[in-house]
Amino acid sequence: MTSGHLACPGCAAPLAMRLVLKALGPNTIVVMPACCWSIIAGPWPQSSLKVPLYHTAFETGAATASGIRAALDVRGESDTTVMVWAGDGGTFDIGIQALSGAAERNEDILYVCYDNEAYMNTGIQRSSATPWGAWTTTTPEGHPEASPKKDMLAIMAAHRIPYLATATVAYPLDLIEKVRKAHAIRGTRFLHILSPCPPGWKYADEETIELARMAVSCRVFPLVEVEGGQRWRVTLDSPPEPVAPYLHKQGRFRHLTEQHEAYIQREVDARWEMIQRRVRESGGAPSDWEPAAGIDARSEGSQAGPVSQEFTAETTEDAGPA
Numbered sequence: 314m315t316s317g318h319l320a321c322p323g324c325a326a327p328l329a330m331r332l333v334l335k336a337l338g339p340n341t342i343v344v345m346p347a348c349c350w351s352i353i354a355g356p357w358p359q360s361s362l363k364v365p366l367y368h369t370a371f372e373t374g375a376a377t378a379s380g381i382r383a384a385l386d387v388r389g390e391s392d393t394t395v396m397v398w399a400g401d402g403g404t405f406d407i408g409i410q411a412l413s414g415a416a417e418r419n420e421d422i423l424y425v426c427y428d429n430e431a432y433m434n435t436g437i438q439r440s441s442a443t444p445w446g447a448w449t450t451t452t453p454e455g456h457p458e459a460s461p462k463k464d465m466l467a468i469m470a471a472h473r474i475p476y477l478a479t480a481t482v483a484y485p486l487d488l489i490e491k492v493r494k495a496h497a498i499r500g501t502r503f504l505h506i507l508s509p510c511p512p513g514w515k516y517a518d519e520e521t522i523e524l525a526r527m528a529v530s531c532r533v534f535p536l537v538e539v540e541g542g543q544r545w546r547v548t549l550d551s552p553p554e555p556v557a558p559y560l561h562k563q564g565r566f567r568h569l570t571e572q573h574e575a576y577i578q579r580e581v582d583a584r585w586e587m588i589q590r591r592v593r594e595s596g597g598a599p600s601d602w603e604p605a606a607g608i609d610a611r612s613e614g615s616q617a618g619p620v621s622q623e624f625t626a627e628t629t630e631d632a633g634p635a
């Protein structure tokens with residue numbers, strides 16, 4: 314990736330791409346459904362990406378990548394990485410059918426979702442990755458997001474793909490290490506990168522890295538990896554910070570009351586406990602980690618129920634300090 318991209322100032326998404334490509338190297342083909350990055354790359358031939366970039370329809374990221382993979386295999390080019398680079402809308406919502414199909418077939422692709430928690434390219438509409446209580450243009454003040462963020466990690470783990478992980482731009486070494494692991498594995502690999510967006514989340518441009526760091530430290534976005542759908546590991550842990558300061562930094566949450574914040578804190582704590590349970594069930598941090606041998610590297614996984622509650626009057630009344 315070169316300079317000259319077209320992202321807004323402070324956008325985390327170009328940094329995420331630069332780190333991922335640094336770890337993957339030039340023998341990479343990028344498949345990109347419609348998203349902010351379709352614009353960020355810039356128009357050909359001035360694209361800021363110096364690897365082949367295939368712009369594709371919104372719902373077809375994983376299907377297009379599967380086809381390119383098959384064509385490369387016919388040509389004997391098995392070393393080329395085929396990477397889908399999609400937003401949360403293109404992954405959690407409209408692209409999930411193609412993604413689920415590819416994961417179930419264990420296609421030999423790397424799927425990266427950079428998650429800015431809304432449809433940013435078209436003007437900040439909510440997606441199923443938008444967190445509960447957040448403002449967007451389709452969940453305006455008075456009617457904030459009423460569903461919990463879809464648990465994509467659990468959904469992908471249930472597909473028992475060889476490798477999946479969460480990462481964010483505030484921890485570049487953790488991110489690069491995960492991409493390297495994914496690169497060494499064949500089969501479907503999924504990387505979920507939290508990607509703060511200043512205009513969408515409504516914060517100052519220079520606070521992107523700090524917000525990404527806070528999302529991890531308050532456990533809104535834990536850094537984990539899952540091997541074979543079964544072996545869960547937290548890759549970065551520290552004493553938890555409260556969620557409220559993270560919320561207060563973002564204009565999209567400014568309408569929330571203390572009760573709402575307390576409710577979000579309880580949801581975050583409950584999800585963290587679910588992740589801890591999975592880590593314990595899978596025997597804790599695997600010390601004998603080895604790249605999976607190949608596309609048959611599947612194993613049985615465990616499943617847990619989602620954590621959810623409607624944004625209702627009852628929620629507001631019930632909510633209180635945990």
Ligand SMILES: Cc1ncc(C[n+]2csc(CCOP(=O)(O)OP(=O)(O)O)c2C)c(N)n1
Pocket residue numbers: 347348349350370371372399400401402403404429431432433434435440
């Ligand atoms: C089938 C279809 N519906 C709608 C659109 C319009 N569209 C283009 S980008 C986009 C938003 C993508 O959101 P997301 O995947 O989260 O990526 P972001 O823009 O946030 O980076 C939408 C709705 C489209 N291109 N194709």
Ligand code: SF4
Pocket residue numbers: 319320321322323324325326349353429433434509510511512513
């Ligand atoms: S709208 Fe957000 S995600 Fe899109 S380019 Fe701007 S800062 Fe990045």
Ligand SMILES: [Mg+2]
Pocket residue numbers: 400401402427428429430431432433
């Ligand atoms: Mg998005």
